[in-house]
Amino acid sequence: MSNTIFAFGLGIGTQNKEGNWLEVFYSAPCLHVEKGTLDALLESTNYEGGNSTLVLEEGDLNRLHMNLLKAGNIEQAELASRLKASTKPIILCVLATDEAPSNPAEVYLKLQLISHRLVQPHNTVLDGMFGLLINTAWTSEGPIDVKELADRQLSARMEGRTIEVFSVDKFPKMLNFIVPTGIRVGDAARIRLGAHLAEGTTVMHEGFVNFNAGTLGSSMVEGRISAGVVVGDGSDLGGGCSTMGTLSGGGNIVIGVGEKCLIGANAGIGIGLGDRCIVESGLYITAGSKVAVLDENNQVVSTVKARELSGQSDLLFRRNSETGAIECKTNKTAIALNEALHAHN
Template sequence: MSNSLFSLAFGVGTQNRDGAWLEVFYAQPLLNPSADLLNAVAPVLQYSEGNQAIAFTPSQARTLADALKGVDATQAALLTRLAESTKPLVATLLATDAAPTSTPEAYLKLHLLSHRLVKPHSLNLSGIFALLPNVAWTNQGAIDLSELPAEQLEARLRGKLLEVFSVDKFPKMTDYVVPAGVRIADSARVRLGAYIGEGTTVMHEGFVNFNAGTAGPGMIEGRVSAGVFVGKGSDLGGGCSTMGTLSGGGNIVISVGEGCLIGANAGIGIPLGDRCTVESGLYVTAGTKVVVLDDQNQRVQVVKARELAGQSDLLFRRNSQTGAVECKTNKTAIELNEALHAHN
């Protein structure tokens, strides 16, 4: 058995009537746990190697708690509480960051992101959609869709209402973790697996998908799709504000640097450097033809937007007369940046 793990977590979750996992809650997931911790839990769980999700009983939870008292007091305390559970328990051990092969493994990786233990697009999430069952998220927890009608009837017969908040593969992040130092106006618009950095505000119309997020501080008023990571806001107080759409997905990573502004109803399909601005209503994709202007507003060349990817201090706008997408140096941003460095 190896003396190291990529990740380890003890969880409590929900299964359907056939024993299939619907979701798992990991209160305190660990990244790169100590060898002492692994050596203490492996005999109890009969773990030898590889990536495994191992169901365990409340009695085993008490045994694990005793084994960890001198190794990790926090995990020992958690296991003491898990020993009181009437819901199914699972220990998920990941020897490597390989593609997940079970629902508990998939949920652990989503937890690692939302607990800020790893950054978006740094985990192997291949095949995760197939491992996340589509369930009804209700005021009584996750319910298998095939079992929902019977549960609704049962609730009515008891004079209760079973309220279905959503039908989705992903739950709300805030039902599993609320990171420190954030404001989220509508929690339904942030999925588990989102990385919400300290100092971030997600406004009512903001949306942050899994495997995406913001380093903070900043304000999200638009959509941040999978694969997008928004950098920290400016030290001058401007922050990084996104009111439009930031689209990633697949193997594409759309990073947004510090102090950027994506205007209302705007969007990007390329990474941005620091202090860039995309005017309201403008969507810049990788293939968008962009007229590059000099400081006298004279045309220099026409390029595809991907050739400007990652550059700082750029202003993207649409010419109101010709409709052409233009890019010029964001002079104000440069001046502010120079002033900041001079002050420091």
């Protein structure tokens, strides 16, 4: 057996009536765990190696508390001790290796590794995760399997309560699981668990961030960051702008936005951007769009499909307001982020 494991988490789970996990909340997931902690897991619980999900009893948590203390892992030792008082099931999810998840507890651990900024988007295997997650109503009384919602609503009404349903989705709000430091979010419903919001990110009410996607540095996000899209440090997404998850026109090439870019209000990209690029507000660049490349004198040098410019730096895209043609020029004015905008993150 290896001396290290990819990740583990002590979590609090919610099950549906059939006993399937709807969600697991890991308050302090751990990445790349050392031998001492691994030994504590092996000695204290029924964990025998590999990728494994276990429900822990009070005795397991007691032993885990003592053995983690001996291993010097104070944070997890204290967590194990604290979880003894939980009225909800306690889960130990261990991922010896980073493989496609095999149950919801593993999916939730991986999504939380990303949102806790322990893993950047695309750096953990999430293949097949959709099929493992149950459609869940996220309500004022916690997560409820959508198949059980009507019954719960009736019961609640009979007791004089109304269950507030916030969403019906496979993914919950990220902020109900973790609020990373140094961020601001206008509307929590717009950030799914599994999003990666770096220090210095502001997501305004119109902004949206999907799972396995997000920012790597300071960003003002007023547009949509689709699943898989990663936005580099110092880039801004203008109000209502759109990023396609993959290079538009099919295929599975995930697009990204480099550093110090500006995607204008109501603009959109179906290609990746390198560093210091600007997309004029209102312009949607799809991968197959024909783009006239201009020289310094605004003369057309060549006409290419936008996908050929994907990922290149220092470009300014605009739609010629006289001809309607999409044009691309060298962006000479590297975008200086509005300092005041970011100063108070």
